[in-house]
Amino acid sequence: MLKQGIKYCIAIVLVLFVLSQSVYFKKLSDVKAAANKVFNAPAYARNYLKTQLLPASKTSPDADQLIPMLSSNPGKAFKTYARGLAIGNIRYFMVQGKGQVTNVDENDVYVLTANKQTIKIAIEYVFGNALRDAPGIIDINDFANTMDLNNIAAAVDKIVRDEVLPPFRSQVKKGDNISFAGAFELNQEHINLASIEVIPVLLKIDK
Amino acid sequence: MDTILSKYRSHLVKFQPLIALVLLCIGISLMSDKFMTVDNGWNVMRQISVNICISVGMTLVVLTSGIDLSVGSVLALCGAITAGLLKFGIEVPSNNLFVGFTLLGAILAGLIAGSLLGLFNGWTVTKFKVPPFVATLAMLTIARGLTMLYTKGFPISNLGDSFAYIGTGWFLGIPVPVWVSAVVIVIAVIITQKTALGRYIYAIGGNESASKLSGINISKIKMIVYSIAGVLSAVGGIMVTSRLDSAQPNAGMSYELDAIAAVVIGGTSLSGGRGTIMGTVLGAIIIGVLNNGLVLLNVSPFWQQVVKGGVILLAVIIDRANAKND
Numbered sequence: 301m302l303k304q305g306i307k308y309c310i311a312i313v314l315v316l317f318v319l320s321q322s323v324y325f326k327k328l329s330d331v332k333a334a335a336n337k338v339f340n341a342p343a344y345a346r347n348y349l350k351t352q353l354l355p356a357s358k359t360s361p362d363a364d365q366l367i368p369m370l371s372s373n374p375g376k377a378f379k380t381y382a383r384g385l386a387i388g389n390i391r392y393f394m395v396q397g398k399g400q401v402t403n404v405d406e407n408d409v410y411v412l413t414a415n416k417q418t419i420k421i422a423i424e425y426v427f428g429n430a431l432r433d434a435p436g437i438i439d440i441n442d443f444a445n446t447m448d449l450n451n452i453a454a455a456v457d458k459i460v461r462d463e464v465l466p467p468f469r470s471q472v473k474k475g476d477n478i479s480f481a482g483a484f485e486l487n488q489e490h491i492n493l494a495s496i497e498v499i500p501v502l503l504k505i506d507k
Numbered sequence: 508m509d510t511i512l513s514k515y516r517s518h519l520v521k522f523q524p525l526i527a528l529v530l531l532c533i534g535i536s537l538m539s540d541k542f543m544t545v546d547n548g549w550n551v552m553r554q555i556s557v558n559i560c561i562s563v564g565m566t567l568v569v570l571t572s573g574i575d576l577s578v579g580s581v582l583a584l585c586g587a588i589t590a591g592l593l594k595f596g597i598e599v600p601s602n603n604l605f606v607g608f609t610l611l612g613a614i615l616a617g618l619i620a621g622s623l624l625g626l627f628n629g630w631t632v633t634k635f636k637v638p639p640f641v642a643t644l645a646m647l648t649i650a651r652g653l654t655m656l657y658t659k660g661f662p663i664s665n666l667g668d669s670f671a672y673i674g675t676g677w678f679l680g681i682p683v684p685v686w687v688s689a690v691v692i693v694i695a696v697i698i699t700q701k702t703a704l705g706r707y708i709y710a711i712g713g714n715e716s717a718s719k720l721s722g723i724n725i726s727k728i729k730m731i732v733y734s735i736a737g738v739l740s741a742v743g744g745i746m747v748t749s750r751l752d753s754a755q756p757n758a759g760m761s762y763e764l765d766a767i768a769a770v771v772i773g774g775t776s777l778s779g780g781r782g783t784i785m786g787t788v789l790g791a792i793i794i795g796v797l798n799n800g801l802v803l804l805n806v807s808p809f810w811q812q813v814v815k816g817g818v819i820l821l822a823v824i825i826d827r828a829n830a831k832n833d
Contacts, residue, residue, distance in 0.1 A: 322615055444665070
């Protein structure tokens with residue numbers, strides 16, 4: 301009888317212990333208030349651009365180093381410099397460089413670097429996840445849903461469209477020497493270097 | 508001479524699935540150099556872990572001469588329950604109460620849900636004498652409907668690193684799902700080979716009337732077996748959800764067919780009473796290797812279905828021939 305009682309006691313203690321490790325209680329109103337806090341993507345994007353993206357662009361590989369490596373040893377280039385949040389073959393690279401503008405059209409400027417690499421830089425259509433994902437700083441698990449993550453990419457691109465491109469686009473002309481930093485995407489299964497279009501985060505005409 | 512031939516034949520029958528697996532591996536590796544690689548080996552093992560779990564449960568059910576068609580839907584529902592509780596908890600507006608679930612709590616809830624769904628299957632089969640095929644077919648639809656209701660038709664995603672570890676992590680150089688399926692196999696082998704429950708399962712499948720007359724509580728054993736099958740479907744559901752980091756409302760569709768295929772190919776008799784857990788494990792590996800090989804050989808998905816169906820048919824024909832000779 302005593303033995304059975306001890307058995308039941310141990311079982312109850314075990315069940316209570318497992319329960320205590322399994323559930324927790326909160327006020328529903330507090331949980332809802334926390335959930336209803338709207339994620340401010342533009343503010344997050346501005347802070348991200350200032351404190352993370354721009355510093356990361358300063359330590360990114362030079363175009364004259366990265367593009368030849370992508371051509372000669374893509375495996376090493378992807379392993380060393382590529383980043384990406386999502387499953388799939390699209391990977392993102394940060395890049396910086398200097399060069400002379402050889403052409404300016406409606407959508408892009410073309411820059412010839414010291415190492416004779418021609419880099420295409422977007423100056424009209426700035427979309428996608430390159431600037432968000434290329435530094436590899438943002439962690440998908442820090443966000444409650446993918447919508448917030450998408451909004452960050454859109455907000456960073458908007459800042460570039462509204463604040464980085466207009467002053468540059470109004471002044472740049474063929475023959476200018478410029479400095480640039482940004483990001484681009486490549487499909488690691490079908491590497492096409494001709495498709496590279498840098499989404500800029502920094503564009504400066506050198507005097 | 509007859510004794511030697513008979514012994515030789517019995518060994519051949521015993522090792523049929525193993526021989527089939529070895530021949531399959533040799534054949535595919537001759538046709539694809541990507542097959543016999545360590546990475547591909549782990550990939551196959553990780554993929555078949557889910558099928559092993561549900562096939563082991565299916566084996567126990569089939570050994571009692573039953574069948575469980577609901578494993579795929581139960582898998583989806585339990586995965587959704589685990590993911591939903593982990594991410595959203597339970598809200599009790601009338602008491603301004605939120606009940607949150609830790610990883611342990613959510614997993615336990617998923618397993619309990621699987622157990623209850625299996626128990627319900629067992630209850631309808633034993634209490635109302637509904638044929639297992641019909642009872643579990645009904646559960647297949649009920650559980651799928653409940654999954655759609657619970658998830659509102661949308662995936663439940665972003666479940667966190669700790670949860671993702673179950674389906675994608677490595678422990679001591681081996682994928683975690685492989686560990687999970689190994690534990691399931693060991694427990695199932697012990698149950699079938701070393702416990703009274705195991706003997707009762709074989710006895711019921713072999714001759715239900717005789718088992719009843721010998722004092723075995725048929726209803727209780729069947730309910731336990733269906734409940735175990737439910738729990739193992741839940742284990743599979745948790746692994747699938749973890750691997751995808753998302754509970755998909757349509758997860759586990761036609762998984763019951765792969766499970767039945769593994770059981771049959773593994774040599775378990777669909778009329779019950781004969782078969783082993785290790786045979787089913789080999790059956791699941793054969794199905795997994797076959798799937799992997801057909802993909803590596805760039806066989807059209809449509810032809811893959813045809814080949815798989817043919818293999819299952821062949822396995823049943825061989826099983827029938829073996830039973831006749833016995």
